[in-house]
Amino acid sequence: MLDAKTFLVDTNVWIDYFMASEPHGKEVLAFFEAVDQRGGTLLYAPTTLKDVFFLVPRILRREAQAAGELEGISFAPAAWACVRSMTEIAAAAPLTLPECDLAWMLRTRHPDLEDNLIIAAAETCNADYVVSYDRDLLEHFSPACITPEQACNLLSICS
Numbered sequence: 001m002l003d004a005k006t007f008l009v010d011t012n013v014w015i016d017y018f019m020a021s022e023p024h025g026k027e028v029l030a031f032f033e034a035v036d037q038r039g040g041t042l043l044y045a046p047t048t049l050k051d052v053f054f055l056v057p058r059i060l061r062r063e064a065q066a067a068g069e070l071e072g073i074s075f076a077p078a079a080w081a082c083v084r085s086m087t088e089i090a091a092a093a094p095l096t097l098p099e100c101d102l103a104w105m106l107r108t109r110h111p112d113l114e115d116n117l118i119i120a121a122a123e124t125c126n127a128d129y130v131v132s133y134d135r136d137l138l139e140h141f142s143p144a145c146i147t148p149e150q151a152c153n154l155l156s157i158c159s
Contacts, residue, residue, distance in 0.1 A: 007035065008043040008093055008122040010132035011051045013148055018082045019059055024133060031148035034155040042090035045121040049086060053079045093121035110140040
């Protein structure tokens with residue numbers, strides 16, 4: 001058996017996981033299940049915690065508003081539950097001054113600071129892959145950045 005892989009999971013994949021978002025919900029769930037079954041390691045960048053905490057209530061509020069059920073609902077408990085779940089199933093990657101410096105240096109390769117912080121955190125903790133649906137990130141940092149589907153295929157090979 002090949003060595004277990006370490007995956008730093010990008011914010012968009014966490015959101016799809018928690019919200020069962022279409023069109024990627026099933027693939028993301030399959031990825032998380034494959035990592036669990038194959039003994040892989042999940043990581044997140046600390047900035048992703050705050051993004052999930054901000055985005056989950058926003059998405060839930062939009063869905064409740066569309067269903068006409070917005071009155072008196074607080075979505076903060078859902079946001080707290082999501083970030084707690086992240087800390088239970090994944091480990092935080094480092095995000096300190098050296099990672100910020102690396103993100104700065106990456107600006108000529110990829111212009112998005114937030115994405116570069118993800119890459120820098122993954123680099124520092126020696127993650128094998130960054131799992132994302134961000135097209136620019138996948139393009140600019142291939143083959144280190146892969147989709148959840150690609151990660152599932154890789155994990156199938158590893159079994």
